[in-house]
Amino acid sequence: MAIRLRDIAKDLNLSTMTISKVLRGQTDVSAETKARVLKRMEELNYRPNITARSLRTGHTYTVGMVVPRLEGAFTPLLAEAISEVFRKEGYSLILASADGDAENEERETDLHLSRQVDALLFCLRDDASDLPQALREPTTPVVLIGHRPARVTSLSIGLRENEVGLLAAQHLLERRCRRIAYLRGRRTAVADQRSAGFRDAMREAGITLRPEWVMELEPHIGLDGEPETEFKAARAAVRKLIASSPRPDGIVCSTDLAAAGACIALREAGFSVPEQVQVMGVGNTPALCEPFGLTSLDLAAAEIGRRAARMALRLIQKSDVASLRSVSLSPAVVARSSTRVPS
Amino acid sequence: MAIRLRDIAKDLNLSTMTISKVLRGQTDVSAETKARVLKRMEELNYRPNITARSLRTGHTYTVGMVVPRLEGAFTPLLAEAISEVFRKEGYSLILASADGDAENEERETDLHLSRQVDALLFCLRDDASDLPQALREPTTPVVLIGHRPARVTSLSIGLRENEVGLLAAQHLLERRCRRIAYLRGRRTAVADQRSAGFRDAMREAGITLRPEWVMELEPHIGLDGEPETEFKAARAAVRKLIASSPRPDGIVCSTDLAAAGACIALREAGFSVPEQVQVMGVGNTPALCEPFGLTSLDLAAAEIGRRAARMALRLIQKSDVASLRSVSLSPAVVARSSTRVPS
């Protein structure tokens, strides 16, 4: 079948060891022998069997990754960044989607470990309360990405989720909003932290929140049997908001799609953005932020990915592991035309 | 370090073979022994070393995948669908992004083959003219996804790209458009095929195309030094179009983002969609189609992914391989409010 070291050795009347040395670039091989070997490898289109090497050396140059799902705005950016770092270092990424299911999370984690991955990158579901069994006392390096439940102590890289709500509120407050509504995501640990940040900022500014201005955008089945999206939910919510008195002068939406819904509801009702009502989204999704001119919070997906990958590499290579610390990055406001220029 | 079959065998005074048999669910083991073994495996948290198994059996239960990039609307949906099929069959997906680069494509392909993947899924760049070297006469099953260059004969699953343009044109023609403009993507094989389909439909309808109404949306650096996006490019293009006389009564855009740009340009100029000008996008991206009510072409990402994965499995399992054929799926128009209800 496939060409083996041994085939090349036999061809050239050398031992497999010599071929192996050339393969790995060891220096104790004469230049001439090396050239002959390389030539023959080329001719035969030799490809080393990494599985065999891994069995012998104990490392696979693979990293396992588990994500709740692959779709969405965040995960693809994250995966691309991770994949790039690993590609440059010769590592391969084994990617598993848990499809939002805790049992899949467990199984895929076990599978990765059975595959002898050199490290594991783990993105928990936003509402997960613990790591998979196998990662409680890991023997393989683990880097947790994103949401970290309170009790978990793994090395992690994520976002200061509370700052999502906090920075959004501050951005609007600086732009003279005083009556700010918050359309929050459905009840998960992450959404709770973001809301808490929003409340903190408002409290600090000395503004009493109207409870009815914090609305939850729970996707539910509409009258037509179709699932309602954040877009529709936000549009409906904003219709209510602007009918109330006093009406808000700023709206923070938990996603960019919700913010798009808000913009459209406002326009339909004859209100101008940002003159009468300012709107913010979360995610900094180009496809939505550009057409709607949405001011949005960037969630640093690529940066998180790069740093997660680098952390994993340092754990694998045991390089200065002592100085590795869990990190939380801050989101960043990207201002566009849905909020005003501060005076 | 890790627990091995041998450790369990020694513990229970059995041979490694017996443990191996239990592990693989062979039936020639007494119920009692089996129970003892399973119990001990559980206690020790035994995880088989798949690397060793693979070396012995010659298959890894992994599938390699190479994509031009992970970002975008199409690839994540594709990857999710593929990942789901494989997860259910116990296969792992090793995913590599070529980051748009032909050299990376080659290297990642070689790496996958060195890793002894059981099959390879390959998405070529839209402008690629050939497969990587290693796949010209493959010894490992290969399924090509998406764009297939003319000379390539691999088993493939993709889209009838010409129908993207064709169905879009027909949709507008059925809605009484006669002056249809086409904002095409930058020059790639795929964009060419889509344009050709558009031209075919127009010719068949007996309509002479105005050459200046087929515009290429090439992303370029704008005056401010920022890269222009399809959105801006489409907006600028549509501004020109509606200033011309006669002006178009329908516009097909090569992406949903471009279609959003078109809608906005039209609104800014005081034209109503779809009453005065009908607009279509491509991609059926929920985040754009919903807010803009865009009629769009669905590119069947998930279906392509599922079928690619199933084809790969059949090749691996050699099940009815003779009946495997390359397939091209048709895109589907999803009508929304940016085009009219036909009378």
Add this chain to the structure above:
DNA sequence: TTGAAAGCGCTAACAT
């Protein structure tokens, strides 16, 4: 500079 021996953890094939 080259090579012989041993073995990584598992399983196919074949005894017993």
Add this chain to the structure above:
DNA sequence: ATGTTAGCGCTTTCAA
């Protein structure tokens, strides 16, 4: 029903 032997393709170790 259980066990023995051999070996997957490579690399580590040590000898020549």
